Amino acid sequence: xxxxxxxxxxxxxxxxxxxxxxxxxxxxxxxxxxxxxxxxxxxxxxxxxxxxxxxxxxxxxxxxxxxxxxxxxxxxxxxxxxxxxxxxxxxxxxxxxxxxxxxxxxxxxxxxxxxxxxxxxxxxxxxxxxxxxxxxxxxxxxxxxxxxxxxxxxxxxxxxxxxxxxxxxxxxxxxxxxxxxxxxxxxxxxxxxxxxxxxxxxxxxxxxxxxxxxxxxxxxxxxxxxxxxxxxxxxxxxxxxxxxxxxxxxxxxxxxxxxxxxxxxxxxxxxxxxxxxxxxxxxxxxxxxxxxxxxxxxxxxxxxxxxxxxxxxxxxxxxxxxxxxxxxxxxxxxxxxxxxxxxxxxxxxxxxxxxxxxxxxxxxxxxxxxxxxxxxxxxxxxxxxxxxxxxxxxxxxxxxxxxxxxxxxxxxxxxxxxxxxxxxxxxxxxxxxxxxxxxxxxxxxxxxxxxxxxxxxxxxxxxxxxxxxxxxxxxxxxxxxxxxxxxxxxxx
Amino acid sequence: xxxxxxxxxxxxxxxxxxxxxxxxxxxxxxxxxxxxxxxxxxxxxxxxxxxxxxxxxxxxxxxxxxxxxxxxxxxxxxxxxxxxxxxxxxxxxxxxxxxxxxxxxxxxxxxxxxxxxxxxxxxxxxxxxxxxxxxxxxxxxxxxxxxxxxxxxxxxxxxxxxxxxxxxxxxxxxxxxxxxxxxxxxxxxxxxxxxxxxxxxxxxxxxxxxxxxxxxxxxxxxxxxxxxxxxxxxxxxxxxxxxxxxxxxxxxxxxxxxxxxxxxxxxxxxxxxxxxxxxxxxxxxxxxxxxxxxxxxxxxxxxxxxxxxxxxxxxxxxxxxxxxxxxxxxxxxxxxxxxxxxxxxxxxxxxxxxxxxxxxxxxxxxxxxxxxxxxxxxxxxxxxxxxxxxxxxxxxxxxxxxxxxxxxxxxxxxxxxxxxxxxxxxxxxxxxxxxxxxxxxxxxxxxxxxxxxxxxxxxxxxxxxxxxxxxxxxxxxxxxxxxxxxxxxxxxxxxxxxxxxxxx
Numbered sequence: 001x002x003x004x005x006x007x008x009x010x011x012x013x014x015x016x017x018x019x020x021x022x023x024x025x026x027x028x029x030x031x032x033x034x035x036x037x038x039x040x041x042x043x044x045x046x047x048x049x050x051x052x053x054x055x056x057x058x059x060x061x062x063x064x065x066x067x068x069x070x071x072x073x074x075x076x077x078x079x080x081x082x083x084x085x086x087x088x089x090x091x092x093x094x095x096x097x098x099x100x101x102x103x104x105x106x107x108x109x110x111x112x113x114x115x116x117x118x119x120x121x122x123x124x125x126x127x128x129x130x131x132x133x134x135x136x137x138x139x140x141x142x143x144x145x146x147x148x149x150x151x152x153x154x155x156x157x158x159x160x161x162x163x164x165x166x167x168x169x170x171x172x173x174x175x176x177x178x179x180x181x182x183x184x185x186x187x188x189x190x191x192x193x194x195x196x197x198x199x200x201x202x203x204x205x206x207x208x209x210x211x212x213x214x215x216x217x218x219x220x221x222x223x224x225x226x227x228x229x230x231x232x233x234x235x236x237x238x239x240x241x242x243x244x245x246x247x248x249x250x251x252x253x254x255x256x257x258x259x260x261x262x263x264x265x266x267x268x269x270x271x272x273x274x275x276x277x278x279x280x281x282x283x284x285x286x287x288x289x290x291x292x293x294x295x296x297x298x299x300x301x302x303x304x305x306x307x308x309x310x311x312x313x314x315x316x317x318x319x320x321x322x323x324x325x326x327x328x329x330x331x332x333x334x335x336x337x338x339x340x341x342x343x344x345x346x347x348x349x350x351x352x353x354x355x356x357x358x359x360x361x362x363x364x365x366x367x368x369x370x371x372x373x374x375x376x377x378x379x380x381x382x383x384x385x386x387x388x389x390x391x392x393x394x395x396x397x398x399x400x401x402x403x404x405x406x407x408x409x410x411x412x413x414x415x416x417x418x419x420x421x422x423x424x425x426x427x428x429x430x431x432x433x434x435x436x437x438x439x440x441x442x443x444x445x446x447x448x449x450x451x452x453x454x455x456x457x458x459x460x461x462x463x464x465x466x467x468x469x470x471x472x473x474x475x476x477x478x479x480x481x482x483x484x485x486x487x488x489x490x491x492x
Numbered sequence: 493x494x495x496x497x498x499x500x501x502x503x504x505x506x507x508x509x510x511x512x513x514x515x516x517x518x519x520x521x522x523x524x525x526x527x528x529x530x531x532x533x534x535x536x537x538x539x540x541x542x543x544x545x546x547x548x549x550x551x552x553x554x555x556x557x558x559x560x561x562x563x564x565x566x567x568x569x570x571x572x573x574x575x576x577x578x579x580x581x582x583x584x585x586x587x588x589x590x591x592x593x594x595x596x597x598x599x600x601x602x603x604x605x606x607x608x609x610x611x612x613x614x615x616x617x618x619x620x621x622x623x624x625x626x627x628x629x630x631x632x633x634x635x636x637x638x639x640x641x642x643x644x645x646x647x648x649x650x651x652x653x654x655x656x657x658x659x660x661x662x663x664x665x666x667x668x669x670x671x672x673x674x675x676x677x678x679x680x681x682x683x684x685x686x687x688x689x690x691x692x693x694x695x696x697x698x699x700x701x702x703x704x705x706x707x708x709x710x711x712x713x714x715x716x717x718x719x720x721x722x723x724x725x726x727x728x729x730x731x732x733x734x735x736x737x738x739x740x741x742x743x744x745x746x747x748x749x750x751x752x753x754x755x756x757x758x759x760x761x762x763x764x765x766x767x768x769x770x771x772x773x774x775x776x777x778x779x780x781x782x783x784x785x786x787x788x789x790x791x792x793x794x795x796x797x798x799x800x801x802x803x804x805x806x807x808x809x810x811x812x813x814x815x816x817x818x819x820x821x822x823x824x825x826x827x828x829x830x831x832x833x834x835x836x837x838x839x840x841x842x843x844x845x846x847x848x849x850x851x852x853x854x855x856x857x858x859x860x861x862x863x864x865x866x867x868x869x870x871x872x873x874x875x876x877x878x879x880x881x882x883x884x885x886x887x888x889x890x891x892x893x894x895x896x897x898x899x900x901x902x903x904x905x906x907x908x909x910x911x912x913x914x915x916x917x918x919x920x921x922x923x924x925x926x927x928x929x930x931x932x933x934x935x936x937x938x939x940x941x942x943x944x945x946x947x948x949x950x951x952x953x954x955x956x957x958x959x960x961x962x963x964x965x966x967x968x969x970x971x972x973x974x975x976x977x978x979x980x981x982x983x984x985x986x987x988x989x990x991x992x993x994x995x996x
Contacts, residue, residue: 044596048827050589050697051576051598053730083823085871087848094826146831283871285880288702288820291731 007207010237012170013162015199016177017155018187019132020063025152026131027054027097032154034193038137038147046152048092053289056081060154061104061293062303063186064129067156068105069304070184071124071177075105078294079128081287086280089146090134098157100284103128104293110180111312112172122173123161130155156186162201167233174198174229179311183336191225198223202236203253206244213248215240216256220270223263232263235270314339322352328360337375344381345388354388362402366409378409387415390425400424400475424476433469433477437485440468451490462486496521498991501567501661501715502742505608508551508566515555515566519548519610522568526612526659533635535650535659537573538580539613544568548610564722565608570660572651573614574621575601575706576695584697585629586619588828588835588855598695599730600664600706600723607722612660615650619857620825621671621699623647624929627920628859635916636678637992639956642913645675648709652679655709658991662719663709668700669813670908670933672707673945677908677961680947680992682716682978683709685933687969688940689734691720692727698824700817701732703937712987713978716944717741720971736969744972745979752977754780755790755901760932764797764805766911768951772960773907776948776981780905783984790897790904794889795935805928808886809935814863814927815870815883816938821860822867828855862923891939898967903977906932908945908961912953932963942971946978947987 022032028045044052068075082100108124132155134148158177164170178196182189189195201219205212218236223229243251250256257275264271309317311333318329318339332339338359345355359374367374387404390396396404396419404419411418419425441448447468450461469482496518499507508515523541530536551566571577574584576594583589597605605611618628626634626649634649636642637657644653648665652675655663665672667685676683685707696706708719721742726735756777761770781787800806830836830851837850856864870879897904910931919926936943945961952958962981966974981987 044594047832049594049596049833050582050584050592050827051574051594051693051695052596053694053732055729055731085823085826087826087829087845089831089844092827092832094829095823281873283823283868283873283876285819285823285871285876288700289698289732 005208008237008241009205009207010165010233011162011203011205012164012233013201014158014160014164014170014174015201016158016160016174017132017197017199018067018158018178018181018189019195020060020067020129020154020156020186021188022057022059022063022154024057024059026057026060026129026154027152030152033149034190036149038145039149041149042151046092047148048094048151054097054287056290056293057154060129061295063154064104064127064156065295065300065303066184066307067158067181067186068108068127069300069307070180070186070310071105071108071110071127071158073105073108073124073127075295075300076102077297078102078292079104080292081290082284083287084130085283088133089144090136090148090151092134092148092151096131096133097287097290098130099128110173110176112169112176113312113315114168114172120163120169122163122169125159125161127156127158130157156181167230170200170233171226171230174226176312179334183311184307194224196224198229200229200233200236202233202240204237204240204244206241206248208248213244214253215244215251216253216258218259218261218270220261220263221273228263228265231268232270235268236261239270308336318342318352318356322346322356324353324356328356331360331364332356332374335373335375338373341375341379341381341384345384348381348385350385350388351392354392355384358384358387358391358401358405362405366406379405383408383415390415390419394478395419395426396424397426397475397478399470400426403475422474424474426476426478426481433473433481433485434489436469436472436477437482437489439472440465440486441489444468448490462490497525497658499661500711501564502718504567504661505561505563505565508555509561511555515548515551515610516545518566519544519568519612522612522660525657529657529659532640533637533644533653533657534632535570535615535634535654535657536613537583537585537616537631537650540580540611541613543579544610544612547605551608551610562606562608563718564604564662567609567662568612568660569604569609569662569664570612570615570651570654571601571663572617572621572648572665574617574666574697574699575614575664576697577601577611577614580614582614582697583631584620585617585626585631586856586860587630588851589697590630590835592834594695596695598706599692599727601695603723604664604719609662609722615648615654615663617650617665618647618671619860620697620821621647621666621668621704622821622859622863624670624674624926625914625916625919626650626675627916628857630857633916636913638680638958639913642915642958643678645678645909645913647671647675648683649675649678651709652676652681652683655679655681655711656992661711662715664706664719664723665709666696666699667705667707667933667937668703668817669937670930672709673908673933673943673961673963674929676709676945677947677963678913678959680950680959680961681709681711682713682944682946683707683961684716684720684944684971684975685937685942686720686724686971687942688937689732689736690724690738690942690969690971692725692730692733694727694729694733698820700820701824702820703813703817712982713944713946713975714742714745716978717745717975720975724971739972741972741975745976749980750976752780752785752903752980753788753901754785754977755788755897755904757790757792757795757897757904757906759792759796760906762797763799764910764928764931765907768953769907769910769912769960772949772951773905773962776962777905779981779984780977783980785980786901788900790900792890792893792897792935794886794893797931804924805931807928807931809890809938810927810931812883812886812890813930813934813938814866815879816887818863818867819871819880819883820867822864822871825856825860825864828852830855859923887938890935894935894939894941894965894967902966903974904965905977906963906965908932908963912951912958912960936963936965941968942966942974944971944974944978946981948981
């Protein structure tokens with residue numbers, strides 16, 4: 001976007017809200033459960049009934065501390081709870097219990113590996129804990145109902161510095177934060193269930209004729225997919241630049257108000273919600289119903305010690321030590337358990353690249369079909385290692401390995417046993433292969449004729465016959481062996 | 493007054509246990525008295541006779557079955573109408589909760605019932621506990637049993653009047669800035685505000701959450717000690733209710749008399765104190781002196797009462813209290829919006845904001861609206877530091893004053909109220925004068941300390957005998973010490989509950 005000679009630098013910060021994976025809500029014992037019938041996971045506390053009092057869920061604090069540590073933050077020795085006041089029907093008390101000036105953790109960062117090979121550090125201002133609101137459900141009849149099952153679910157709010165300057169960086173950062181929260185078990189981070197929501201704040205620094213102009217900041221609320229996040233950033237950058245071009249002096253941070261906008265999925269545009277002048281005064285004050293939380297430094301150190309390897313470090317290790325491609329390394333670090341499967345197979349002697357190929361190929365396909373992660377489809381490290389070993393030794397073709405992979409799931413058999421029982425092990429004596437060659441030749445006289453004519457379709461016909469033989473062998477024959485025997489039969 | 497209704501709680505429990513009379517007889521006698529007296533005083537928002545009788549029969553059956561009866565077996569009690577009960581309504585004397593039925597029971601109430609107490613009903617109060625006269629109730633004023641033309645005090649006016657008029661042996665009230673102690677003083681009964689964190693607030697409809705405490709009202713110190721023993725102690729449902737040993741207060745009072753040093757804060761005997769009240773208090777101090785207690789002067793400089801530039805009475809403690817309490821109230825009362833429960837405007841609102849506005853405009857009374865507005869203002873961006881934050885700092889200074897005072901004495905003695913019970917309507921036009929009613933009780937609330945108001949005599953007001961209360965204040969968690977001091981006064985004076993004429 002520098003067609004006119006302007007240099008346009010987007011300045012983007014991100015707030016990420018992630019629901020934590022606790023059994024119960026943040027301040028009561030109701031289940032933290034998605035998809036139950038409306039208002040069935042509620043009690044006097046999360047309904048905000050008179051006289052009910054919040055009691056802090058320690059597990060939510062543990063997960064939030066883990067998340068803070070994983071995001072490179074300093075975890076506060078002491079933190080407290082504040083009430084954030086605003087009226088909305090999905091907020092039963094008309095205030096939200098949140099953290100204002102003493103967040104659980106602050107001053108962290110995340111290093112992003114960008115597609116050009118560079119690494120960019122994104123600062124994290126804070127990560128605090130708060131309770132989620134319920135949901136307004138707009139009915140077809142025009143009335144609005146309120147479902148409070150989600151009210152009180154623990155929510156981690158991660159606030160980045162405005163360090164991002166492109167859609168790629170925003171997506172990389174948001175994906176990495178999501179991956180990390182899932183990785184350490186802090187959140188299920190299921191996008192379909194709305195576990196992760198984004199609120200980008202965006203403005204532009206436009207440089208024209210040596211002078212830099214800053215457009216007003218817009219904050220886009222409540223985006224619940226990477227797609228809408230991406231579309232929002234793309235659209236906002238275009239929209240703000242167009243507005244600025246029309247009025248470089250007036251459309252500026254100094255003169256135009258900060259705005260809140262919403263994303264409209266139908267038009268792919270953002271729409272005005274309110275300006276800063278109309279913004280809420282949240283009237284924060286310390287919640288007198290809760291006591292401050294003191295975090296024992298020894299406990300925090302213990303949690304830090306248990307965190308293990310993060311996805312970015314693991315990706316680097318897979319590339320450098322296992323020789324995997326960027327893409328495979330990324331696929332295998334979507335969540336902790338898949339890499340764990342690979343590492344366990346490798347440590348029992350399997351070839352890393354063969355093992356990885358099985359997981360990212362057939363493994364990923366099967367996982368996708370079943371809506372599971374690769375680690376969840378049920379392959380044991382031992383089976384993976386044996387399967388990779390069979391392929392590596394030439395005893396199983398890649399095609400046959402895929403069959404074995406799929407069929408072995410849920411059985412008690414080893415890959416070798418299953419391959420043997422299906423006749424998939426590469427036939428070494430040649431007799432079986434010779435039989436398949438004969439069958440293929442008899443069944444395809446036209447192809448045979450084409451090969452023998454030595455015309456321009458010879459190569460294609462030969463390839464076809466190889467394929468026919470391979471099909472009959474269901475992968476148990478090696479392509480080299482098939483080609484050799486086929487050539488002998490045709491020439492002879 | 494029939495015998496059963498004038499017995500102390502411990503005598504009722506003893507009688508029921510021994511079989512001298514049945515719990516049902518006690519309940520019937522109390523309910524009968526309620527039916528006669530309540531139309532004159534308006535103590536109850538809701539009398540729950542059927543349930544009370546059924547519970548009393550349960551106690552009698554348990555006794556017949558040979559079961560060991562708990563310490564309050566068969567004792568009739570009443571509850572301030574801001575304590576949630578899973579039966580009947582919990583209205584806070586507000587239109588906005590006039591139909592509200594809580595789905596659960598407050599911890600303190602549950603403990604009372606588990607101890608065998610028989611709940612007769614829910615008592616009248618200032619709306620949402622905001623007031624010192626029960627005049628801000630949406631159901632009408634509660635009258636003082638000593639003079640029906642005067643207020644019973646507030647905000648726990650119904651509970652205090654019920655105990656004074658022998659409608660119940662015990663009552664629960666709630667005290668944010670004096671709401672148990674002041675009506676206790678006005679009605680001539682004992683009213684205890686425990687240390688903040690001594691009694692669970694779970695199920696108490698919040699007004700000023702950092703100040704609210706549930707406390708018992710009783711005929712004497714020993715009954716108050718018995719009630720406190722039952723309701724005190726940690727509750728996992730209230731994070732601010734401390735995990736701390738609860739002494740056996742009853743046994744403590746039965747034990748040996750210990751030496752007592754009484755501190756008199758000069759600030760609470762000066763400007764603004766009614767001369768009649770002062771004379772009664774001075775006589776009470778004499779009683780202690782004669783009994784061998786040491787009397788010392790102490791100082792609470794940040795709680796002093798002074799004249800401001802305009803000549804009106806003022807106090808830092810009052811300013812501090814009203815900022816803290818109103819700020820918390822503005823937030824606590826935000827939930828009454830007509831969306832989820834309670835009253836909703838019967839008119840047709842244009843949108844959700846209009847629904848909120850109309851519901852709250854129609855549902856809340858004047859005093860509640862005043863406090864919500866002021867509280868909202870003090871928490872607003874740009875004003876927080878000047879008001880709320882400053883108030884918290886003053887609060888700490890007040891606390892420190894008490895800490896220093898308790899280096900020189902065991903308990904602090906002062907009036908509970910600056911005046912005797914005033915006439916209905918006398919102060920409703922001037923909220924600031926009304927707020928001054930709490931001038932001796934609120935600094936104690938801000939410091940989180942326990943205090944008890946004990947009847948210490950009467951004064952004559954144009955031919956009417958009006959009760960006067962003295963306040964005994966203790967260090968944190970020293971409820972035993974102040975109850976002991978109260979009991980000592982009762983023994984020295986041979987004081988017995990006098991049932992006021994208007995109630996009979």
